[in-house]
Every structure is written in C-alpha cells, then in structure tokens.
Amino acid sequence: MTDTxxxxxxxxxxxxxxxxIRLDIVETLRGQGYDVxxxxxxxxxxxxxxxxxAPDLVLMDISMPVMDGISATRHISERSLAPVxxxxxxxxxxxxDQATDAGAMSYIVKPFSETDLVPAIELAKARFEQLITLEAxxxxxxxxxxxxxxxxxxxxxxxxxxxxxxxxAFRWIQKTSxxxxxxxxxxAQTVIEQLGNPS
Numbered sequence: 293m294t295d296t297x298x299x300x301x302x303x304x305x306x307x308x309x310x311x312x313i314r315l316d317i318v319e320t321l322r323g324q325g326y327d328v329x330x331x332x333x334x335x336x337x338x339x340x341x342x343x344x345x346a347p348d349l350v351l352m353d354i355s356m357p358v359m360d361g362i363s364a365t366r367h368i369s370e371r372s373l374a375p376v377x378x379x380x381x382x383x384x385x386x387x388x389d390q391a392t393d394a395g396a397m398s399y400i401v402k403p404f405s406e407t408d409l410v411p412a413i414e415l416a417k418a419r420f421e422q423l424i425t426l427e428a429x430x431x432x433x434x435x436x437x438x439x440x441x442x443x444x445x446x447x448x449x450x451x452x453x454x455x456x457x458x459x460x461a462f463r464w465i466q467k468t469s470x471x472x473x474x475x476x477x478x479x480a481q482t483v484i485e486q487l488g489n490p491s
Contacts (some may be wrong), residue, residue, distance in 0.1 A: 301327040308337035308353040335359030353379045369395020375420030439477040446480035449487040
C-alpha cells in the first residue's frame with residue numbers, strides 16, 4: 293500500500309448474502325488494512341449502501357437475493373459510483389463475462405486467499421481511475437464505450453510489446469495524448485495501427 297493509503301485506508305462495501313463468508317471476507321480485508329464501511333446481504337441493499345457511504349470500492353457476490361450482483365454492478369457502474377470487484381464461485385465462470393459487461397473492474401473466484409484479494413482490489417481501483425479519466429475526456433456515451441474498447445486494446449499491445457503493467461500502459465497513453473495534444477482515442481488508434489498489424 294502507498295503512504296496515502298496507509299493514512300487513508302481504502303473504504304470498501306462488502307455485498308455477500310452468506311453470513312459466514314461475508315464475515316470471513318470482512319476480517320480478511322481488515323487484516324490487510326482496508327476499511328470495511330458497510331455490509332450488504334443483497335444487491336439492492338448494496339446499491340443503497342454505496343450511495344450512502346460513497347466507498348472507494350465494492351466487493352460484490354454474483355448470486356444474491358432481491359437483486360443479483362450483476363444487476364447491482366450495472367447500476368453502480370453506470371453511475372460511476374465506485375469500482376466493483378465481483379466474487380464468483382468456480383462453477384460460475386460463465387457469469388464473469390456478464391459481470392464484465394455490467395461494468396465489473398475485476399473478479400475473484402471463491403474460495404480465495406488473502407493473496408488473491410489485494411491484487412484484484414488494486415487492479416479494480418486502477419481501472420476505475422482510468423475510466424474516470426476517459427469519461428472526463430468524452431461526454432458522449434457511445435464514443436466513450438468505443439474509446440474504452442480502443443484504449444483496452446492499445447493497453448494490451450503496449451503491455452505485450454513493452455513488457456509493462458496495465459497502469460503503466462494507461463499512463464503511457466495518457467502522457468502521449470497530453471504531450472501531443474491528442475485525444476486518448478487517437479493515441480490508442482495509432483498504437484493499434486502500429487503494433488496490432490504484424491506485416
């Protein structure tokens with residue numbers, strides 16, 4: 293964790309309908325220095341708690357009563373309220389694509405260990421920050437979605453070619469766009485054209 297996170301722990305809402313699992317997750321998160329600000333046992337309650345507490349992140353189970361985790365994730369993501377990390381059972385791998393389409397930034401397959409938790413949380417936070425940066429640049433929803441797809445594609449190419457991390461690839465695109473006074477979409481397009489078409 294960075295110094296700022298040490299002084300201001302990441303605030304998390306945990307949504308999981310099975311009490312024992314939820315308590316275990318909360319204990320693990322607190323042990324890692326995260327601040328669990330609220331707990332929900334269904335998707336609808338998760339949305340209410342996110343709107344009430346404005347957390348830095350949401351850990352969301354997929355299968356929950358009242359409203360499932362995918363629907364709740366979509367609601368939270370469409371409003372850019374917080375990044376969502378989806379919790380899914382191993383048998384539900386097919387639902388991960390649905391969760392990603394709904395806006396989940398990362399996922400963890402249950403049962404998981406502490407070592408799975410922190411990287412998934414950090415990845416989700418980094419992706420959410422990137423998304424907020426993109427949203428600030430583009431107001432039109434359709435263009436925003438197209439740009440996000442292009443930037444994701446360009447990031448993958450840069451990560452592969454330059455052997456860098458996802459946040460580093462995003463910063464590279466962001467810095468290039470600022471240095472050259474271009475939209476991030478244009479920079480991503482150029483990266484794809486230059487790196488994505490092996491001759």
